[in-house]
Amino acid sequence: MVVMEINTGTSIRNPVEPGFLRRAGRVASQVFFTPLGGIGCTLVLLILVIALFAPALAPYSPTAINVKERLADPSLHHLLGTDQLGRDLLSRVMVGTQTAMMVAMSALSIALLAALPLGLIAGYGPRWLDACLILVFDSLSSLPMIMLGLAIVVLLGPGIPTVILVIVIYSVPSYARLVRTQTLSLKSRDFIKAEQAMNASTPRILFGHLLPNVIGPLLILACLDISTVITLEAGLSFLGLGVKPQVPSWGNILSDGFSVIRSTALPVIAGGVPLILATIGFTFFGEALRDALDPKLARERKP
Amino acid sequence: MTAGTALIEANNLSVSVPGSGRWSLARKPPVDILIDVSVAVRPGEIVCMVGESGSGKTTFGRSLLGLVKPSAGQIVLDGTPLPDFTQRSFRRIRREASMLFQEPVTSFDPRQRIGSIIAEPRRIAGSGSLRNEDIVELARKADLAEPLLSHFPHALSGGQARRAAVARSLSVVPRLIVADEPTAGLDVSVQGGVLNLFLDIREEFQTAFLLITHNLSIARHVSDRIVILYLGRVLESGPAREIFRAPRHPYTRALLDSEPVPDPTKRRTAPPVIGEVPSLTARPSGCEFHTRCGFVQDRCRHERPVQSTISADHQVACHFPLSPRLTVVDQGPRLVPRAANRK
Numbered sequence: 001m002v003v004m005e006i007n008t009g010t011s012i013r014n015p016v017e018p019g020f021l022r023r024a025g026r027v028a029s030q031v032f033f034t035p036l037g038g039i040g041c042t043l044v045l046l047i048l049v050i051a052l053f054a055p056a057l058a059p060y061s062p063t064a065i066n067v068k069e070r071l072a073d074p075s076l077h078h079l080l081g082t083d084q085l086g087r088d089l090l091s092r093v094m095v096g097t098q099t100a101m102m103v104a105m106s107a108l109s110i111a112l113l114a115a116l117p118l119g120l121i122a123g124y125g126p127r128w129l130d131a132c133l134i135l136v137f138d139s140l141s142s143l144p145m146i147m148l149g150l151a152i153v154v155l156l157g158p159g160i161p162t163v164i165l166v167i168v169i170y171s172v173p174s175y176a177r178l179v180r181t182q183t184l185s186l187k188s189r190d191f192i193k194a195e196q197a198m199n200a201s202t203p204r205i206l207f208g209h210l211l212p213n214v215i216g217p218l219l220i221l222a223c224l225d226i227s228t229v230i231t232l233e234a235g236l237s238f239l240g241l242g243v244k245p246q247v248p249s250w251g252n253i254l255s256d257g258f259s260v261i262r263s264t265a266l267p268v269i270a271g272g273v274p275l276i277l278a279t280i281g282f283t284f285f286g287e288a289l290r291d292a293l294d295p296k297l298a299r300e301r302k303p
Numbered sequence: 304m305t306a307g308t309a310l311i312e313a314n315n316l317s318v319s320v321p322g323s324g325r326w327s328l329a330r331k332p333p334v335d336i337l338i339d340v341s342v343a344v345r346p347g348e349i350v351c352m353v354g355e356s357g358s359g360k361t362t363f364g365r366s367l368l369g370l371v372k373p374s375a376g377q378i379v380l381d382g383t384p385l386p387d388f389t390q391r392s393f394r395r396i397r398r399e400a401s402m403l404f405q406e407p408v409t410s411f412d413p414r415q416r417i418g419s420i421i422a423e424p425r426r427i428a429g430s431g432s433l434r435n436e437d438i439v440e441l442a443r444k445a446d447l448a449e450p451l452l453s454h455f456p457h458a459l460s461g462g463q464a465r466r467a468a469v470a471r472s473l474s475v476v477p478r479l480i481v482a483d484e485p486t487a488g489l490d491v492s493v494q495g496g497v498l499n500l501f502l503d504i505r506e507e508f509q510t511a512f513l514l515i516t517h518n519l520s521i522a523r524h525v526s527d528r529i530v531i532l533y534l535g536r537v538l539e540s541g542p543a544r545e546i547f548r549a550p551r552h553p554y555t556r557a558l559l560d561s562e563p564v565p566d567p568t569k570r571r572t573a574p575p576v577i578g579e580v581p582s583l584t585a586r587p588s589g590c591e592f593h594t595r596c597g598f599v600q601d602r603c604r605h606e607r608p609v610q611s612t613i614s615a616d617h618q619v620a621c622h623f624p625l626s627p628r629l630t631v632v633d634q635g636p637r638l639v640p641r642a643a644n645r646k
Contacts, residue, residue: 190409196390197368198424199397212414 030292037288043281050094051101058091062248071264081266083256089270092248099249104229107167108222115172119179120206124187137173153241163242167229182214216293223286227279234275250275308382309343310511316340316376318366334583336362337535347509351522354532355580360515364481368402369393400479401472407464411456417467418452424475445470462493476508483515498525519562531555534591541617551624553598
């Protein structure tokens with residue numbers, strides 16, 4: 001054949017050569033070396049480290065009551081002081097980080113796992129099934145969040161599993177909708193038509209080709225949502241609807257501090273500042289990640 | 304059709320897009336994209352479907368594989384008709400046929416590497432091996448440079464993507480390849496390469512081709528039979544040699560005449576086609592070509608012509624077919640002869 005592409009490579013590379021790590025590394029550096037992304041990454045890493053090693057890092061047991069030292073001011077013994085039962089606030093904040101991250105991560109993972117197949121089926125399946133699922137999603141998202149939370153807590157009793165359930169019910173509709181919209185726009189694309197013409201089975205098209213193409217935006221949305229979810233958990237706990245009062249959580253610290261706010265503002269600050277930092281951290285991180293992964297933005301950024 | 308069983312046959316195939324919904328206030332009638340199209344492809348044959356944009360060529364190719372659902376008619380594979388037009392029924396055809404899309408890059412999953420894309424039909428069929436050597440061998444058959452196998456689709460040029468698509472369709476040897484505008488957007492030299500690749504594939508595997516194109520030079524170069532499509536109807540169909548020498552339909556004639564001639568002393572001998580293609584939503588009465596025909600007569604405006612048989616394999620839908628003596632100036636093959644193009 002006279003006509004050939006210019007074969008530049010003398011090196012013959014393996015057809016299934018892995019370039020994943022290199023790409024992941026490039027994305028990581030793009031996230032880290034933007035101003036907002038740097039702040040976000042640092043905060044997220046800090047929060048994750050504290051959450052993972054909280055029991056080891058905390059100077060005291062977060063539930064040890066010491067009535068003699070109640071509402072102590074910050075000192076070398078108690079860096080953030082103590083609350084009205086004499087529990088060390090720094091220890092409670094650290095272990096509270098663990099609670100917050102555990103609730104957020106598990107709730108979001110469950111929500112993603114549920115939303116992905118539902119959204120794919122709604123987008124790719126028959127029209128009537130789509131209509132049914134959309135009806136369910138719309139009904140769920142039209143319920144007021146706090147009322148729904150109240151109802152579920154009354155039914156099941158407070159506790160971490162209940163909080164997770166509330167968050168899952170709250171976030172599944174929005175994730176499933178995103179997956180559905182993406183699927184709808186992908187399903188008429190030629191590469192899906194080509195799969196059909198190659199006799200690919202429906203599960204193969206759904207999970208082999210649609211899923212990898214919709215999961216990117218979904219993960220970014222979930223990352224941006226972590227802050228919302230943490231706030232939600234703190235809010236529910238503050239209202240006494242979340243985790244049990246003795247379990248350290250940012251919402252419980254806020255709630256406890258609220259009752260003694262006339263004597264000292266320290267517990268409220270100790271519970272509120274990590275909440276703000278976590279919100280800022282995960283939002284910045286998510287936005288930087290979106291910029292790094294979105295191919296259109298990436299192309300615009302290139303010189 | 305004569306001479307042996309057809310590999311695949313479309314009988315009076317129609318495709319129409321539904322208008323507005325049943326309960327909609329603004330009633331829009333359905334639009335017919337294809338009307339009563341009958342085409343047969345025999346094993347190892349190259350059939351060219353020629354028509355202007357909007358003539359329904361692409362829709363026909365897609366409807367053969369069930370990517371567009373036909374609204375009426377029949378599709379026959381190896382003498383056995385499909386019972387209905389559900390996705391399940393089309394699986395039988397999809398096992399035997401493969402499709403080359405007009406834009407090959409868009410027919411690749413953007414998150415798969417070319418090597419993996421090429422192996423996909425084999426993976427789906429669950430047959431044949433998936434070792435790297437086999438994929439490399441496939442790429443070699445389609446003249447695809449091996450280093451490209453580790454690239455993502457967007458990194459390929461038009462010609463490379465075209466070859467990758469061909470390699471993919473070869474991975475489970477098809478008996479029919481439906482190629483939609485296989486040379487669109489390629490340099491003339493690369494076009495020749497792709498067409499020669501098709502001829503090689505036919506020689507090696509006895510694969511039949513349905514080439515969908517608006518480019519007559521391509522039809523002239525490779526096809527055994529030609530089907531001329533206009534507004535979703537077949538105006539003329541027959542052996543390529545016969546049609547290129549003596550077209551019977553004024554539209555075919557006009558198409559041949561409008562092909563650029565590299566010799567300024569040769570002038571067109573028939574009146575050219577005038578005006579634009581009519582809209583599919585407002586089809587002309589009678590013969591649908593009458594609005595642009597240079598030989599139009601009163602009868603054409605009122606009465607729709609039926610397919611009349613000229614020879615066993617040559618049909619034309621015209622009240623006043625042209626005389627076979629009115630031959631076209633022979634331009635010879637427009638591409639480099641095959642022998643000269645080989646290594």
